[in-house]
Amino acid sequence: MINILRIATRKSPLAIWQAEFVKSNLVSLYPNLKIEIKGFSTTGDRFLDTSLAKIGGKGLFIKELETALKNNEADIAVHSMKDLPPQLPKEFVIAAVLERHDASDALVSNSYSDLNLMKPGALVGTSSARRQSQILAAFPEVNIKLLRGNVNTRIKRLDEGAFDAIVLATSGLERLGLGNRIAQRLPIEICLPSAGQGALGIECRKDDEIIELIKPLNHDLSEKCVNMEKEFVGLLNGSCSLPIGCFARLFDNNKSIKCEGFVGSLDGKVILRDEVTKVFDDSSNLSYQLYKNLLKQGRWNYLKRQMITDDLSNRRILILKSDQAPNILLSRLQKKCNKLIYVPIVKTLPNFRSSKVTQKFNRIDSYTLVIFISPNAVRYTFQFLDDQRMALPDHIEYFAVGLTSANLLSSRVNNVNYPKVNFSSEGLLELARFRDVINDRILIFRGGEGSNLLRESLISQKAEVDYCDIYERQIDRDKLIEAKKNLKCCDCLIVYSAQVLDALGQLINIDNSRNWTELTLLVPSERLASVAMGLGYKTIKIAKNSSAECMEIALNDIFS
Structure with missing residues (x-):
């Protein structure tokens, strides 16, 4: 029996109103249910002077709310359906779509x-x-x-x-x-609404008894229309970087349904628009038919080229990274960008002489789970093992933060796990294994002075956690000066660590020849974006993850 229900919401006045509206509906159904509203600040709320397309899309309005659900800090989250991406993480579900208000x-x-x-x-x-x-x-x-x-x-x-x-x-x-x-x-003939506009959705954990509690609030017809619109957007792989609209509505006493959709260029010079009408009971593939109709219109390929594969040939791109880090992104961009500069600003050095490192290896059999933060952590671990003629135990569960680290680790151990989408500490914590780590003994291999996010989160779940700082990271002062010189004519700066941002800021503050915070910055995580925002950067793009493919897509979005 549920006695207290916690609602997660953004802190804006509209979001609070929406949460209160859901609360009042629930109270009318369950008068004895105690309901709390918990406000959260989201990434989308914090970056207010940059378009959503340039910082990562609409999903930035829900990330922190879903984290609250995952960490059991809240039971449901209330959203404007227009703010939700077409696909939710697999562990969450929209338990109810409330009756839609005016979508215009x-x-x-x-x-x-x-x-x-x-x-x-x-x-x-x-x-x-x-x-x-x-x-x-x-x-x-x-x-x-x-x-x-x-x-x-x-x-x-x-x-x-x-x-x-x-x-x-x-x-x-x-x-x-x-x-x-x-x-x-505005008439929809002029301005077709966003998918889901005017409707509220209630999100919760997929395997949660809360679903049954929330279901009575669902409005079946609104849910049908909103899902149809979201499906259309998903087929176009839509986000805030693509101008996409879709609106489904019922008529003829709810016996028929019409779905209208459009995709266009930002300047409005190219607009593809169509509509499909079907009998309501036979409308399962209506979104797909609308999508195919748009693709048949001659200028779809033109739009796709303009908005997704923007020409980078004359852009000045500066990448600052570790000297030992694999730079697949550099290899990909060298074929497309004539003014690409890579400066290995961080030197990595083994930390094998540390007695703490030796102690961790001598006790490695006592751990149940081992995590590798980076490819360098894997490489230096292998080097230490080879020097000492040791091997990684077979009985331990092994995890890596990213795909490159996982591939390296797989050369010596079986069944390496890693987050398939979000290559970050946050992504790792979203894996099912990390929902129950009580009494686990966890060892984390990383570089010195890294983030404490993993340890703090795992300790809060009653795990015992140790770090092994297998290598050190040092800023190369000569390379830092080289980077500073290249910043003067840079169109976009790509950075992978807070250490680099801090060092760069300290040096540039000495010489204000250019307002460095005006640079367009590309980073691979929301956590690093928050650091950059604290340092004064104004235009920040967050890639989906740190993979070369996602970083390149984000870079294209910046200049689209």
């Missing part, structure tokens, strides 16, 4: 009552690539400028005169009691 976009303006009345050069604020594309397609003479932040913040910017008009979701305005600020509800 709204024009808010102190000067104009209709988009058709806007003068050439009028400035419109939005955070959405979808809105930008469609508004420019219909009104090419207006100007679009990035505007992020919560609803009240955006309206304040409008009232201060920073914009002639802004475009927001109608449902969000009405939920906050700001419906009187709506100048025009």
